[in-house]
Amino acid sequence: MKESLLEIDHLSVRYPAPGGDIAAVNDFSLNLVAGECVGIVGESGAGKSQALLAAMGLLPRHARVAGSIRYGGAPFTRELRGRRVAMIFQDPMTSLTPHLRVGAQIAESLTHHLRLSGAAARARALELLRQVQVTDAERRLDQYPHELSGGMRQRVMIAIALACNPEVLIADEPTTALDVTVQAQILALLAGLKRERGMAVVIVTHDLGVVAGVADRVLVMYGGRLVESGAVADLLTTPRHPYSRALLRSMPRIDDPLDGPLHTIAGQPPSPARLPTGCAFHPRCERASDVCRSRFPALAAGRTDVACHHPVEDA
Amino acid sequence: MLEIRDLKVWFDVREGFAKSRPLRAVDGVDLELRAGEALGIVGESGCGKSTLARAVLRLLPPTAGKILWLGRGIEALDAAAMRPLRRDLQIVFQDPLASLDPRMTVGEIVAEPLRVHEPGLDRTARGARVRAMLERVGLSADVIARYPHEFSGGQCQRIGIARAMVLQPKLLVCDEAVSALDVSIQAQIINLIADLKRDFGTGVLFVSHNLAVVRRLCDRVLVLYLGKPMETAPTAALFARPLHPYTRALLAAVPIPDPARQPARLAATLGGELPSPLDPPSGCVFRTRCPHAAAECAERAPDFRPPNSTALATQRVACHRLEEI
Structure with missing residues (x-):
């Protein structure tokens, strides 16, 4: 077992608002070990950037952050930021x-x-x-x-x-604003740095192709929660959460067979201000049943860890 | 339906006290679009793809060249002469919310093109057309009294598409129309555009940096680099056997969500950066990043021509070394 560096446990982020709290992140956990690359994937409002900004203590003062954030076995402190854990963002011009x-x-x-x-x-x-x-x-x-x-x-x-x-580099959508050939150069650079320095990397992205190129593990977020996590080779080939599967299928690829219209997910990602009850994905899920509407499924271990009452099982 | 010959769009750029220099955003592009056909215009930022699309609609003045719309030259028409043509030339932009007037209701936004181009239509008939179009793009008719800010990005893009399609134009220009959308929403809009194109027989100029989207939606593709055409081909041919070194590099850089293949693809990517469009390389503009560049590439710009092999006759490529590489 490799040494654990950054340990995020039961992290939640809420913003007080007149109509009730906005739940940006709910019960998010991540145990990052030395030298690995973890990809965090999700659509807008999924909570992926919020979770990491909260872990780094970079959220505005009115954000209510709960949970434990530890580094190398001790509580994470501001002094570690920049020294042990460094961060890069989407838009280098404004940073x-x-x-x-x-x-x-x-x-x-x-x-x-x-x-x-x-x-x-x-x-x-x-x-x-x-x-x-x-x-x-x-x-x-x-x-x-x-x-x-x-x-x-x-x-x-x-x-x-x-x-x-640093021992950890957190990259928040580092290539989203770049052209594809430049994106590939930056991703190859990050992969090389990880390999040569043994640096752990967390990469936040909405692009599963980016994850496939550089990450060892992937976490899928939806509605502020972790819905599935696992090794890239498992999760991207045979995802168990219906959302992960639908997301993969709805992404146009240059190597898909083009045998019919693109798979779609009806509706739209939920706003953190109005999350559906139970599993936030249930209004868009083709496998949803009554229990999905009332109770959020706990993350259960398996081939991949999945938070779903009706996960897709291997055929 | 649309034919463009040697189109140039140059901008004057002044830096400090220096004499102004031309920025050749589009520098000698030919293209043809048949009725009902979808042409993808691809390339990285600064390649001139959006400028080209806007010049075709005469939203930007062309510097030189011909734009033939239904056989008639429109490159020099003034705004008044263009107006009647605009009902057949519509556009959908990248930022769905910014392209909708925040003070107008959705009903007014979609009705506006009808007011301008079909003034004879009475209120009831216009309302019926608006409702039918909104339903066609997947919005319920009860959205007409609401304002753009009440809608998500994907819904705003549907409104923008309804506004563009309500006149059933012959040409729809999509300028990065799905680029700002989340993956799950993007898929819905891609399918919607594909359905509308098929049902209305609309010709589409689809400007995008996303090659996977272009592959789904377009019949043919034009690849631009620094304002110049690099390659054009039927979509299937371009993706199966890209001939220009730049097309190959571009395709190799598109990430695919396959962990067995993607790491190796990343390791073999094109180096270098886009040169400044104010100071493009001599000869072939791609030569500074091209793995096959030779002496002649610096001396003379290559012709945009079909390959010598007749098997590749549907493709046109601007490369001196095409037959060797």
């Missing part, structure tokens, strides 16, 4: 400071966390840019974020994240 040169932004983290001197920080910044395969790295140090392409900016964000040799 970078527009009026600071790239080199200074990477060095900032080095001087702040590692107390490096100016010259040493600059040398290390250059080394980091080369590690994330930024071309012409020396010149880039003195450029501003707006002078870089979207792909370059995401590489710079990754360089900043790597500055303190």
Whole structure:
């Protein structure tokens, strides 16, 4: 058994609202071990980003967060953020400071966390840019974020994240804003960093293809809850939750046989402000019965762990 | 139905005090669209796909070239002369909510094209057409009194499609029409567009960066890179045997949710970045990222031509080294 790094237990996130609390995340747990890559998949409002932001203590003050977040066996503290656990986001332009040169932004983290001197920080910044395969790295140090392409900016964000040799990298939709060829480059870079540094990676995405390329395990979220989790090889080939299965089928692929219209899921993902009773997926589920409307199914272990009263069983 | 010859759309870009330079967003594109046919226009950001679609509708002024609509040149028509043609040329945009007027009810939004183009229609007849169209796109008729902000992204896109289709246009331009939607909603809208195209015989220009969606919806595909056509082919041929190195790279980069194949696909992806469109490479614009680039690629832009092999005659490709690679 590998060493557990980040342990999130029974996490919930609520926002008080006049019409009743908005339940963004309900009873979410994740045990991340060293060197693995976990993909978290779901549609808008599924709670995937909220769960991770809550774990990192990055939610606004009015969010009510409950549950336990531990790191290396001890409670997670703010000091670990940036040092042991680093994070990158979807839009590198808004995460970078527009009026600071790239080199200074990477060095900032080095001087702040590692107390490096100016010259040493600059040398290390250059080394980091080369590690994330930024071309012409020396010149880039003195450029501003707006002078870089979207792909370059995401590489710079990754360089900043790597500055303190973190054990965990959390990537929230890191390639959603990028073109496909650049997306593939960034994903290949993340896979390489994970392999070479033994760094654990959590990648949040709505794209199952992204998960298939880089993740070892995948968690599927719906309506703020974990509905299925398992090894990528199992979950993406024979999912047990009807939602995971329907999501896979409704995704157009360049290698599907095109023998009929695309599978669809009727209706739309629920708003966290108005979650259906019982299993949040029941209004859209073809397997739903009375029990699904009244009671949320507990996550039960199996070939994959699944929270469903009527999971799809192997044929 | 639609024929475009050597279309160019250039923008003047001024940086600081420097002299303005042309940004060649679309630089010499030919295309043809037959009635009822769907043509996918694909490529990465900055390839000119949206600019091309907007120029076809004359929402942007073309710099040079011909746009023949039902045999008539429309590239130089003024706004007044374009107006009667607009009933047959409709568009659906990427951001469903932003493209709907927040102060109008759904009923008014869908009725507006009818008011403009069929002023003879009385209130009852117009209302009936609006309700029928809303139902056709999967919305119940009781939505007509409500406002766009009350609807989800997928429903707003249905409203946008109803507005575009209510006149039963000959051409529907979809500019990244399903790109902002969640996977489960995207599938519904893809099927809806496919059904409408089939039932109304509408020609479709489908602009998208998502090749898997284009493969589902389109009969033919045009691949653009930095404003220039790289390859065009019937959809099945393009996906079965992409001939241009860029088309191959683009297809290889599309993630597939198959854990047995995807990691290896990722490892073999195209390097480099899109050059600045203000300073495109000489010769073939793709050569700076092309694994097969040779000396002649830097010297001269390749012709956009059918391959020498007659078996590949339905494809057209802009590559000097097509026969060697």
